[in-house]
Amino acid sequence: MQFRKLGKSELEIPVVGLGTWAIGGDSFWGGQDRENSVRTLQAGLETGKILIDTAPCYGSGTAEEIVGEAIRGHRDQVVLATKCGLRIDQRMRKLLSRESIMWEVEESLRRLGTDHIDLYQCHWPDLEGTPQEETATALYDLVKQGKVRAIGVSNYSVEQMEEFSKYAPLASLQPQYSLLERTIETAQLPWCREHDVGILSYGSLGAGLLSGKYTAEHRPSDRRTGFYSYYQEPKYTKALALVDVLKEIAQERGIPTSHVAIGWVTAQPGVTCALVGARTPAQALENLKAGDVVLTAEELGKIQAAYEKYEA
Template sequence: MSIETIRIEGIATPVSRIGLGTWAIGGWMWGGADDARSVETIRQAVESGINLIDTAPVYGFGHSEEVVGKALEGIRERAVIATKVALEWSDSGIHRNATARRIRQEIEDSLRRLRTDRIDLYQVHWPDPLVPHEETARELERLREEGKILAIGVSNYSPEQMDGFRRFAPLAAVQPPYNLFERAIEADVLPYAREHGLVVLAYGALCRGLLSGRMHADTAFEGDDLRKVDPKFQAPRFARYLAAVEALRQLARERHGKSVLALAIRWILDQGPTIALWGARHPGQLAGIDEAFGWKLDAEDLRRIDVLLAEHVKDPVGPEFMAPPARQG
């Protein structure tokens, strides 16, 4: 089955509608990672037709970008690299910093770690309330004019923030959290993207593994794995979400002969100008990607999905716990 693609303004290469998310590959907040397996995973993704590789400096504090750069040596031109900017880290923690000076420093660090002369999609990781949109946007536009980046995106921005940003630089994409269990963007960001021609890169497409169909009641999370503090993975909610996954699994099988993982990805792809970011850190986690293509969910599918979710998840929670703090003055 051929992989569906989408065009992102400013990037000549058609972009695969599933992208490889590499937060876990950085090791940090996911209980560690094996670099050799990570390189193998990235290369296998590209071989399978997934050309979008999404990363960020803060994923492992530079480590994810370094692994991506190593993996893409010799095949760089077959990949579309998306990375991010405007988070800084120190002994005191992680904070937002979207100043022009920080952006100028970060672009050089990212280019070096990624072993490339350009970044295809450069995204502001989180809005910085202490920096005017004009400063951030104009600096990114200068980088675009210099050829160091091809397209500009933002992540975790509201429509109002995107409006402010777009007064000073063209936006091609927005990256919000979006999956069957986390749907807040349907009220604002998704319709805004449709209206303004922005591609939506949906992160957390499998809701941190919940929608993979591979979790069960006694699944354990080790080390610094962020799911140890994610409310979805704590009792009693975890059992309710797992029950919802089981109901979705049955629907996917009965209606389409598909896995719940394929259903979760197909659902995102059917929402509009979307890309589903699929996190993986070993090749086996790429299994099932081709199942997401070549079919569609119909109106009855969507109705039944909503009924199942309402029945099993009566107190849904979002991904707000992941938001980094702003700097203090």
């Protein structure tokens, strides 16, 4: 596994991290067995130091509890990232007031069974008029208290990150980023590179599509197909053609297709870590092994040509 420094923070993080949205049992992903979820994270822990990304809203606290259970006795082996700002007790209010953050952090620490969070991220921008100064200084106070080591944001625009950074050191952005969704390349990615703000991509496997296991006849039966436009026509057929090229490269190298998709994300300048959601121990082990993959310039060129056809 390769490691990279996260922006200007003191954190060194693996280039592939384990995501926990699906293993929180969320109905979006068609549900999940809790014991299997714990075993999935424990399988990851057997490989060495890992990064786990979670959030209170993944299964309304369940994902954080599962993480807490899985890492008990192994806390020093984990870069632990969680989030605030989507209140699970109040119908997912997007709220980042000082009072709300101070309440949320204690809830997360309790569920995670730890006394500190390595990376604490604002999940979505506040929609209730909280000034960014209030949010950023509250998070910075948590750093000063030793409850948080570094501060990140997620789903923020460049303007929002510029304002936030006036009041607290910003370590990272967590945006959606994969071969199927490259919107951040126009603004956020270059801004983060220029300002040494790290990036943890989410949806790095296109919610499973880039693993190569879905076909014209076999799509997932849960809510992701209605949510992500690349699971719908006319994009789906084009996405499968792009996946065929990833499959060819994977076959030539003797690696799983998922490794080519993840390796493409980690090859993009500015990306620190590709977050990948695993639902089984086998998926966790396979995804973490992608942390050793370095694609060649020729392979990246072939992927870019296939992407241009997908985008056309």
